[in-house]
Amino acid sequence: QLQLQESGPGLVKPSETLSLTCTVSGGFINIRSYYWGWIRQPPGKGLEWIGSIYYSGNSKYNPSLESRVTTSVDTSKNQFSLRLSSVTAADTAIYYCARHAYYNDRSGHFVSRWFDPWGQGILVTVSS
Amino acid sequence: DIGLSQTPLSLAVTPGQPASISCKSSQSLLHSDGKTHLYWYLQRPGQPPQLLIYEGSNRFSGVPDTFSGSGSGTDFTLRISRVEAEDVGVYYCMQSIQLPPTFGQGTKVEIK
Numbered sequence: 001q002l003q004l005q006e007s008g009p010g011l012v013k014p015s016e017t018l019s020l021t022c023t024v025s026g027g028f029i030n031i032r033s034y035y036w037g038w039i040r041q042p043p044g045k046g047l048e049w050i051g052s053i054y055y056s057g058n059s060k061y062n063p064s065l066e067s068r069v070t071t072s073v074d075t076s077k078n079q080f081s082l083r084l085s086s087v088t089a090a091d092t093a094i095y096y097c098a099r100h101a102y103y104n105d106r107s108g109h110f111v112s113r114w115f116d117p118w119g120q121g122i123l124v125t126v127s128s
Numbered sequence: 129d130i131g132l133s134q135t136p137l138s139l140a141v142t143p144g145q146p147a148s149i150s151c152k153s154s155q156s157l158l159h160s161d162g163k164t165h166l167y168w169y170l171q172r173p174g175q176p177p178q179l180l181i182y183e184g185s186n187r188f189s190g191v192p193d194t195f196s197g198s199g200s201g202t203d204f205t206l207r208i209s210r211v212e213a214e215d216v217g218v219y220y221c222m223q224s225i226q227l228p229p230t231f232g233q234g235t236k237v238e239i240k
Binding site: 046047048049060062063064096098105106110111112113114115116117118119120121 | 159160161163165167175176177178179182183188220222224225227228229230231232233234
């Protein structure tokens with residue numbers, strides 16, 4: 001059974017960089033038909049997609065965050081990572097990693113599908 | 129970004145009774161290949177979201193048949209035929225026909 005687990009600091013200072021890692025177990029990260037994504041949820045609020053990465057390193061980002069987001073993948077460790085720079089209190093949230101299904105349509109364009117499974121999430125608080 | 133509007137935002141249901149949640153999209157979610165990119169998730173308290181319905185009306189693996197999804201274009205519905213205590217949580221619709229994938233505001237379902 002595929003499982004994902006987020007790890008990283010739970011507290012980050014304003015203007016610094018948030019760094020998280022997702023470790024995948026029960027399956028391999030270097031498989032076709034799946035990207036690996038990050039989604040966040042401010043406490044008591046809704047869900048926001050941050051970005052997703054393919055095992056080859058190809059990434060897709062939410063335009064609202066793209067200028068501050070970097071994702072990377074380490075297939076040897078079956079992990080992928082998120083970096084979010086210049087954080088503010090508005091970046092305080094539970095950060096989830098998830099497997100992101102997709103396909104390429106007849107024109108070869110990326111078409112997103114679902115996120116499943118998800119990790120348990122990690123609360124990251126931005127505060128001095 | 130494509131906007132999704134869910135109604136109602138909260139719902140209290142007697143066990144064994146049905147429940148229905150609506151999700152309206154600001155754009156059609158029908159892809160030229162015939163797939164409809166509307167998904168339903170349940171987030172139980174303290175848990176991550178779990179996928180219930182994919183591509184409008186398909187139950188995901190392991191999801192009980194008390195859950196069903198319907199709709200087309202811009203209007204979609206999630207139905208629970210008989211609500212049980214374990215169905216409590218927040219239900220989200222999500223679109224993925226266009227990046228970024230976006231989520232509805234969520235509908236909180238409680239037991240009366």
